[in-house]
Amino acid sequence: VKSLSANEASRLYVAEVFCSVQGEGVLTGVPSAFVRTSGCNLRCHFCDTPYTSWKAEGEHLDIGQLIEQIDGFGVRHLVVTGGEPTIAVNVDALCRAASARGYHITVETAATGFVDMPVDLYSISPKLASSTPTGEWAARHDRDRLQFDVIRTMMAAAEYQLKFVVGAPADLDEVADIVGRVGASASRVLLMPEGTTTEALDRVAAWLVPEAIGRGWRFCDRLQIRLFGDTRGT
Numbered sequence: 699v700k701s702l703s704a705n706e707a708s709r710l711y712v713a714e715v716f717c718s719v720q721g722e723g724v725l726t727g728v729p730s731a732f733v734r735t736s737g738c739n740l741r742c743h744f745c746d747t748p749y750t751s752w753k754a755e756g757e758h759l760d761i762g763q764l765i766e767q768i769d770g771f772g773v774r775h776l777v778v779t780g781g782e783p784t785i786a787v788n789v790d791a792l793c794r795a796a797s798a799r800g801y802h803i804t805v806e807t808a809a810t811g812f813v814d815m816p817v818d819l820y821s822i823s824p825k826l827a828s829s830t831p832t833g834e835w836a837a838r839h840d841r842d843r844l845q846f847d848v849i850r851t852m853m854a855a856a857e858y859q860l861k862f863v864v865g866a867p868a869d870l871d872e873v874a875d876i877v878g879r880v881g882a883s884a885s886r887v888l889l890m891p892e893g894t895t896t897e898a899l900d901r902v903a904a905w906l907v908p909e910a911i912g913r914g915w916r917f918c919d920r921l922q923i924r925l926f927g928d929t930r931g932t
């Protein structure tokens with residue numbers, strides 16, 4: 699086995715780095731640095747970052763330089779997202795370096811694999827049956843999308859939120875099944891409308907908000923779509 703040089707070992711494959719406000723979840727509105735790793739082991743048909751999944755692209759960036767760039771934003775929250783950050787080589791090195799500098803770290807993940815690293819909030823987005831694409835990725839996506847042990851491990855390792863992308867009322871039965879199987883607290887269950895336009899979000903929100911109220915779960919908007927549309931760097 700060829701060992702990595704020190705230089706290769708400290709790099710992370712990244713699609714984009716930017717500063718914005720968190721658009722989703724319990725920390726919505728919090729000024730945050732975002733590091734979006736490239737590469738995903740799933741292929742949701744509705745993926746809103748296809749440049750990290752269907753056509754992954756990016757650069758191998760040095761962790762030390764990444765931390766310098768993050769420091770330059772002058773915020774205290776770091777969001778590590780993707781793609782699927784838990785499959786990104788050296789994501790643990792980034793989280794260790796950021797944690798040592800006192801950042802609050804959120805990891806946005808579909809929870810298909812666990813990496814032991816410092817995390818303050820696991821933002822877990824289990825992928826529902828309705829996310830499965832057609833074509834050659836369908837079987838693999840469906841096989842890997844729900845790893846209940848991984849979800850439970852993350853829930854025990856840090857603060858958590860379970861954030862479900864919902865497109866149709868039928869999705870809610872599967873949400874209830876997953877929530878029951880992992881024993882999640884209702885106050886940590888967030889229903890987020892599928893959609894990449896304000897109009898699409900509003901259409902789903904019209905029936906999803908009453909469902910959230912009725913079931914004791916939370917509604918979760920996508921502030922970044924409302925503020926910036928479906929664009930990169932937001």
Ligand code: SF4
Nearest residue numbers: 738741742745751781
């Ligand atoms: S898990 Fe996330 S990044 Fe991967 S394909 Fe699905 S929506 Fe895209």
